[in-house]
Amino acid sequence: MTIQKIKLVSKYKTQKMNTIKINRKLNVKPKNLNVMKQKIFTLIMIVALVVIANTTFAADGDNTHPYVGTMKTYHISPITVVTNGTLTVGYDGAGETISTPRTGATAGSGELSSNIFTTSMSEIYFDITYGTDANAGDGTITVTVTDNAGTGCSNNITLAIDVILPTFTVDLGVDPAATCQTLGTAPTDGSQDAASLGYTAVQFVVTPAVGGATGYTYNFTLTMSGNTIIDESSVPYKAVATSGSLSQSGQVLTLTNVPDGATTITVYVATTEGSPTTLTGTAGATPTMAYNSNTINGTITGGTRSVLFKTMPTIGSFQ
Numbered sequence: 001m002t003i004q005k006i007k008l009v010s011k012y013k014t015q016k017m018n019t020i021k022i023n024r025k026l027n028v029k030p031k032n033l034n035v036m037k038q039k040i041f042t043l044i045m046i047v048a049l050v051v052i053a054n055t056t057f058a059a060d061g062d063n064t065h066p067y068v069g070t071m072k073t074y075h076i077s078p079i080t081v082v083t084n085g086t087l088t089v090g091y092d093g094a095g096e097t098i099s100t101p102r103t104g105a106t107a108g109s110g111e112l113s114s115n116i117f118t119t120s121m122s123e124i125y126f127d128i129t130y131g132t133d134a135n136a137g138d139g140t141i142t143v144t145v146t147d148n149a150g151t152g153c154s155n156n157i158t159l160a161i162d163v164i165l166p167t168f169t170v171d172l173g174v175d176p177a178a179t180c181q182t183l184g185t186a187p188t189d190g191s192q193d194a195a196s197l198g199y200t201a202v203q204f205v206v207t208p209a210v211g212g213a214t215g216y217t218y219n220f221t222l223t224m225s226g227n228t229i230i231d232e233s234s235v236p237y238k239a240v241a242t243s244g245s246l247s248q249s250g251q252v253l254t255l256t257n258v259p260d261g262a263t264t265i266t267v268y269v270a271t272t273e274g275s276p277t278t279l280t281g282t283a284g285a286t287p288t289m290a291y292n293s294n295t296i297n298g299t300i301t302g303g304t305r306s307v308l309f310k311t312m313p314t315i316g317s318f319q
Contacts, residue, residue, distance in 0.1 A: 179310065189318075
């Protein structure tokens with residue numbers, strides 16, 4: 001019994017000495033445990049900074065340059081607390097709305113209750129819907145984590161946000177660029193040729209470039225010269241557009257409230273015989289884009305497009 005007791009005491013002393021040696025190497029002392037916890041906490045938040053700064057970008061701007069009035073989702077990982085703590089999200093720009101932080105990627109999944117962040121959690125997601133003022137909306141996201149339910153140390157991470165307007169340009173195209181005019185149906189009495197009864201359709205394609213913006217509408221004008229297009233009262237040969245609202249005043253076409261994407265304007269020209277003729281479409285006033293309570297002036301590329309009507313023989317009548 002005495003020998004066994006001596007062995008147990010000796011084993012205990014050996015384990016204690018080994019622990020002391022390890023702690024000395026790691027510079028860990030009982031009174032420094034809280035300091036070490038804070039260092040670990042700080043290191044984890046530094047890693048999280050890299051994660052939030054590299055959040056995946058999507059349409060309507062990216063996560064650090066969102067377009068006005070759009071919602072962006074942010075993800076921070078990893079986050080670790082030693083004991084159950086709290087987590088809050090703040091933003092100092094104007095007009096924003098911040099969702100409740102959550103542990104799930106899907107909106108509403110795993111929302112924090114009373115901002116409590118527990119030891120079993122390791123990441124958060126939250127959404128911010130930005131205001132419609134590009135200047136006042138700029139700000140900084142601040143996520144603050146406090147260990148031990150508010151009585152421990154706090155750490156934070158920030159991300160600067162520049163709220164912007166999308167750029168807006170419009171390209172004008174034409175189809176076809178050169179063509180023989182469309183023939184009509186010549187009467188069987190030999191009094192007229194087919195060309196004198198023809199109407200040729202020409203399509204002008206209006207294509208906006210909006211830098212990934214969605215949910216916008218735009219306005220555009222197009223003035224025709226050269227050949228005369230048929231007035232809109234001449235159904236079925238009036239000018240039409242595949243989307244938006246099109247109105248015609250003489251040789252000027254005005255497109256309004258065109259939704260996302262390109263639209264095609266079809267105009268009709270009476271067939272002319274003899275020498276080649278040209279129909280030219282010229283973009284008019286500066287195009288405008290309506291986007292989340294903002295009006296954005298655009299620029300035009302390819303502002304003038306023409307279609308060449310080739311030489312058409314003239315035929316008289318049967319005599």
